[in-house]
Amino acid sequence: MVALKHYRQHVRIAAKAGADVVICGAGLPMDLPELVAGTDTKIAPIVSSARCAKLLLQKWKRSYQYVADFVVIEGPKAGGHLGFSKEEVLEGISFEEEIKAIISFVKEFGKTEGKEIPVIVAGGIFTHEDILHAMDLGADGVQMATRFVATHECDASQAYKEAYIQAKEEDIKITQSPVGMPGRAINNAFLQRVEKGETCVKKCYQCLAKCNPANIPYCITQALVEAVKGNVDQGLIFCGSNVGRIREIVSVHDLMQELVYGK
Numbered sequence: 001m002v003a004l005k006h007y008r009q010h011v012r013i014a015a016k017a018g019a020d021v022v023i024c025g026a027g028l029p030m031d032l033p034e035l036v037a038g039t040d041t042k043i044a045p046i047v048s049s050a051r052c053a054k055l056l057l058q059k060w061k062r063s064y065q066y067v068a069d070f071v072v073i074e075g076p077k078a079g080g081h082l083g084f085s086k087e088e089v090l091e092g093i094s095f096e097e098e099i100k101a102i103i104s105f106v107k108e109f110g111k112t113e114g115k116e117i118p119v120i121v122a123g124g125i126f127t128h129e130d131i132l133h134a135m136d137l138g139a140d141g142v143q144m145a146t147r148f149v150a151t152h153e154c155d156a157s158q159a160y161k162e163a164y165i166q167a168k169e170e171d172i173k174i175t176q177s178p179v180g181m182p183g184r185a186i187n188n189a190f191l192q193r194v195e196k197g198e199t200c201v202k203k204c205y206q207c208l209a210k211c212n213p214a215n216i217p218y219c220i221t222q223a224l225v226e227a228v229k230g231n232v233d234q235g236l237i238f239c240g241s242n243v244g245r246i247r248e249i250v251s252v253h254d255l256m257q258e259l260v261y262g263k
């Protein structure tokens, strides 16, 4: 997350340690090429509009003579932090035209620069058919999270996965995260306390560049870590818009069979 206080150090250290790829979102990673300079680490921004895609790719080229290695498009149905206003997310804006516009810009840009730039689409992809549809729009691949949380292999606690199985569509809440972006999560005791105005910042982890612990209802690091460890009533259960369709925990193997070959 670009919004992290130590975002630059995190990227530099990851690249020096030999990371194959760094993907940055939650903010505009304007200086990302500089942070991986001198390494073989590939870089990609996460964008939610053609305007941002244009801004970033042109800036990277102009200031660093760097052409993005790939681009991740994240739509309003994704889990976690969202690059849209709360109103846009709640109103459920149609995103297909924006996906097409981003892909068209990125592909044209790549052609001009003589580099193939793959585009990955994320947010709300649930079935084999959804993947085919993303490909029809021009995507080279998809990124999925929610469905993979509900797998045996996912390292989240059993309680976290159980919350996914129990969740219905009406249990989804859009919360304002201290990161400064809306976030999609399952409505639970924690979020209800936050809604009532209770604050619960135990200690400051110094995680965000712009955050005053005195002015926030909860600490994003604390809330996410509590949930993933299994203290779900004390934490934020991030999820995608399709969490209500999760019925059971499956193996990654079976999920991949379903996603790749259909049923």
Ligand SMILES: Cc1cc2nc3c(=O)[nH]c(=O)nc-3n(C[C@H](O)[C@H](O)[C@H](O)COP(=O)(O)O)c2cc1C
Pocket (backbone or CB within 6 Å): 025, 046, 074, 077, 078, 079, 080, 081, 122, 123, 124, 125, 143, 144, 145, 146, 147, 149, 237, 238, 239, 240, 241, 242
């Ligand atoms: C529990 C959870 C945590 C996430 N955390 C991050 C994160 O730390 N950084 C990030 O870039 N995206 C994060 N995401 C977004 C996913 O990477 C992904 O792009 C998105 O959720 C895809 O939509 P889907 O969940 O409908 O498949 C998270 C998503 C979920 C469900």
